[in-house]
Each structure stands twice: as structure tokens, then as C-alpha cells.
Amino acid sequence: EAGVAQSPRYKIIEKRQSVAFWCNPISGHATLYWYQQILGQGPKLLIQFQNNGVVDDSQLPKDRFSAERLKGVDSTLKIQPAKLEDSAVYLCASSLVGGRHTEAFFGQGTRLTVV
Amino acid sequence: GQQVMQIPQYQHVQEGEDFTTYCNSSTTLSNIQWYKQRPGGHPVFLIQLVKSGEVKKQKRLTFQFGEAKKNSSLHITATQTTDVGTYFCAAANTGNQFYFGTGTSLTVIP
Numbered sequence: 001e002a003g004v005a006q007s008p009r010y011k012i013i014e015k016r017q018s019v020a021f022w023c024n025p026i027s028g029h030a031t032l033y034w035y036q037q038i039l040g041q042g043p044k045l046l047i048q049f050q051n052n053g054v055v056d057d058s059q060l061p062k063d064r065f066s067a068e069r070l071k072g073v074d075s076t077l078k079i080q081p082a083k084l085e086d087s088a089v090y091l092c093a094s095s096l097v098g099g100r101h102t103e104a105f106f107g108q109g110t111r112l113t114v115v
Numbered sequence: 116g117q118q119v120m121q122i123p124q125y126q127h128v129q130e131g132e133d134f135t136t137y138c139n140s141s142t143t144l145s146n147i148q149w150y151k152q153r154p155g156g157h158p159v160f161l162i163q164l165v166k167s168g169e170v171k172k173q174k175r176l177t178f179q180f181g182e183a184k185k186n187s188s189l190h191i192t193a194t195q196t197t198d199v200g201t202y203f204c205a206a207a208n209t210g211n212q213f214y215f216g217t218g219t220s221l222t223v224i225p
Contacts, residue, residue: 035215042121042203042215043158056212091157103148103160104205104213 002026004107006092012113018080021110025073025094031055033104034067034077035091043091049075082114119206121216129224134191136219138204147187148205148213149178158203158215161189194223 005024013019025032030051035043046065048055051072060067064083069075079086089109095102120139128134138147146165150158162171164180164187171178177190187204201220205213 033213042218045212045214048212093158103163104158105160106157109157 004092004094004105006090006107006110008110009108010111010113012115013082015084015114016081018078019082019112020079021077021090021092021112023075023077023092023107025075025092026105028096029094029105030072030097031095031102031104032069032075033091033093033095034075035093036088037091037109038088046077079112082112084114087112087114119204119214119216121202121204121219123219124217125220125222127222127224128194130196131193134194134198134221136189136202136204136221138187138189138206138216140185140206142185142208144184145207147180147207149187149189150203150205150215151200152203152218153200156200191221194221196223196225199223 004026007022011019032049034046036046037043046060047057047067049069052069065079067077089111091106091109093104093106095104118141122137126134146163148163149161151161152158162178164178167184168182169180175192179188189202191198199221201218203218204216207213
């Protein structure tokens with residue numbers, strides 16, 4: 001079974017530029033998560049989708065971050081404009097359903113460096 | 116977001132010693148998951164606890180969910196170098212959003 005695919009693996013941009021990350025979850029997984037993990041910290045939930053609907057985006061900085069999951073499969077996360085403090089690993093995860101008995105499978109992540 | 120604290124932040128043990136990390140929440144949790152993240156890697160699911168007072172074992176790992184469903188612990192017996200990594204709890208509220216704890220970084224000295 002293929003895992004969660006993310007691209008790119010690494011990205012270096014200058015502040016105020018824009019960047020986009022892509023995630024392809026495990027086939028059949030209804031729930032998709034985007035997490036931000038700053039070095040030395042735990043993953044911070046940015047947004048959670050159930051199919052193509054948003055379940056929780058309370059910690060998403062909506063003035064600069066946006067995410068979509070068209071057709072309930074792939075998802076993109078965009079930052080525009082980027083700030084230095086956005087440097088982090090962006091992790092995508094998926095689970096079969098957003099119920100009580102589901103484990104999340106994580107992708108390898110995209111390491112973003114903003115200079 | 117939900118506040119989930121883990122202690123200790125770091126732990127260095129000699130190989131063969133035991134290790135315990137604790138996860139604490141100020142609110143009652145729906146369920147809790149534990150993940151392991153190796154250096155440079157991504158979180159990997161270990162287990163999920165749902166019931167009050169639940170205890171689950173996986174070989175040398177023992178997971179416990181508190182009676183009040185506000186805290187949890189992970190205990191590793193006789194650590195090995197393969198246990199190195201950061202252990203995170205992820206706490207779910209009634210909406211089933213998972214909020215990760217601050218993590219405990221484990222170093223095992225051979």
C-alpha cells in the first residue's frame with residue numbers, strides 16, 4: 001500500500017515570496033491533516049479536512065495560509081507571503097475516517113526554509 | 116488549540132534502563148494516541164487509548180490512560196538503542212482533532 005506522498009521534500013524561498021505544498025493521501029482515506037512542525041517542537045495542527053470539507057482550521061493563519069482539498073483527494077497548502085517564522089517542516093497526514101479509532105499516517109514532510 | 120504538556124522534555128538513559136514519559140491535559144480527552152518520531156523522520160503511530168484507565172502493552176512498551184481521561188503515560192522497559200527518538204502524545208477532543216503534545220526526546224546511551 002502506497003503511503004502519503006508529499007512534494008517537494010525541500011524548499012528554500014525568500015521572505016515575502018509565495019510557496020505551495022502538495023499532498024496525496026493514502027487511497028480511500030477520508031481525513032487529511034496539515035501540520036506545521038517547528039524544529040524541536042511537536043506538530044501543530046493547521047487544518048483538518050473530512051473529504052473536501054474543513055473540520056478544523058482554528059490554528060491556520062488565514063491572512064497568509066490557505067489550503068484546499070478539491071474532489072476530496074489531493075490537497076495543497078499555500079503560504080503567501082512567507083515570513084521567516086514560517087520556516088518549519090510541513091507534514092501531511094491522512095486517516096481512514098475522522099472517527100475515534102483511526103491512526104494517522106504521515107508523509108515525509110516538506111522542509112521549508114525562509115531566508 | 117488544546118494544551119497538551121509532556122514531561123520530561125528530554126531524557127537520557129543508559130541502555131537497559133527504563134523510561135517513562137507523561138502526557139497531561141487540562142481538559143477531559145476523548146482519546147489519546149502515541150507516536151514515535153525518529154531523528155529526521157516523520158511521526159509513526161504506536162497506539163490509541165480510548166477507555167478510562169485503559170492499559171495496553173506492546174512488547175517492552177506499556178501505555179496507560181488515566182481514570183479521569185486527562186493524562187496518559189508511556190513506559191519502556193529495558194531500553195534499547197532502537198528506542199531513540201521523540202515520543203509524542205496526540206490528544207483528541209470531542210471533535211476528534213488531534214493536538215500533539217510537546218514531546219519527550221529519548222537518548223539511549225550504549
